[in-house]
Amino acid sequence: MNTAARTSTQPLQPAAIAPAVAALPARGRRHWWWHYEVPTLLLAAALYLAWAALVWWHAALPGWALFAAGGYLAQLHFSLQHESIHAMRQLPQWLRWAVVWPPLNLWLPYPFYNRGHSAHHVNFHLTHPERDTESAYHSAPAWAGYGPFWRWIYLANQTVAFRVVLGPFLRLWKLVRFETGRVAAGDFLRLPTWGWHALSVAPVLYFVIGVAGMSLGEYLLCFVYLGMMLGSLRTFTEHRWADTPHERVAIVESNAVFGLLYLFNNLHHVHHRAPTMPWYEIPVYFRRHRAAVLAANGHFYYRGYGQIVRRHLFRPVFVPVHPAW
DSSP states (O other), rough: OOOOHHTSSSOOGGGGSOOHHHOSSSSSSGGGHTTHHHHHHEEEHHHHHHHHHHHHHHHGSSSHHHHHHHHHHHHHHHHHHHHHHHSSSSOHHHHHHHHHHHHHTTTSOEEEEEEEEHHTTTTGGOOOOTTTOOOOOOOOOHHHHHHHHHHHHHHHHHHHHHHHHHHHHHHHHHHHHHHHHHHTTOOOOTTTHHHHHHHHHHHIIIIIIIIIIHHHHHHHIIIIHHHHHHHHHHTSBOOOSSSGGGGGGOOEEOHHHHHHHHTTTTTHHHHHHHHOOOOHHHEEEEEHHHHHHHTTTTTTTTTOOOHHHHHHHOOOSSSOOSSEE
């Protein structure tokens, strides 16, 4: 590894953090509604009510409306799970988990997401092909070992068109390969979590299929698949390699529709600098300290997701071979 890469792996020191980003608002956090996480709990209640109503009255909606609303709610639930990993610290852990436990997206057990995403937040490992659980990079030796087909797949996955449309299938394939490989190697430690996940999925599908009369295929298409597509758009280019960890995290200044969808995690650098900051404080904080935030992340910035799509619909955002690790 080169010298710049070595120095970039040092942990973030408090003195290195811009004061505007490091300081958290104190006055608002004394309010009772913040202490008891009222905004987040109200959002969770509204989400589940909207999901149940959409499933119940699905037959009365045109297909495009069901597709758009179902995917939006599915991704919003995933964003709420992300919130529970970092924030909601005034609530006991069992309640944080209970609020987001129902597996509306079906495919990923929450404990696995919790554990993997927590590992991703070791900032000095960001983009590391093996230590960052959400890295899009591959090490040079691993890349050299791939055949032409897989090199093409991983390079195409760096375009918006592939990542959003086919990326969900690639993600599911990698999950299945990983889990079956663990079992084939004699490691059964993750099976109990899958068992609990299956028990949790059962009542969700009972309501969807047995009570509301929606077909499994319709739910998978309109909720699960589009939810994964929207999630793939958010994560498409929120990290890239740079010499300092601060400059590896993007800011996407999008509109309120996408901001709420991602619980303002599109302002990703703010989140990585202050992971426990509640979702409703992030946009206010970014507006107040916009210049300091962008200076801290080296102006790794997009005006919105439309700009990302225009630039990288069919053009890779970067070649996914890590230049340092």
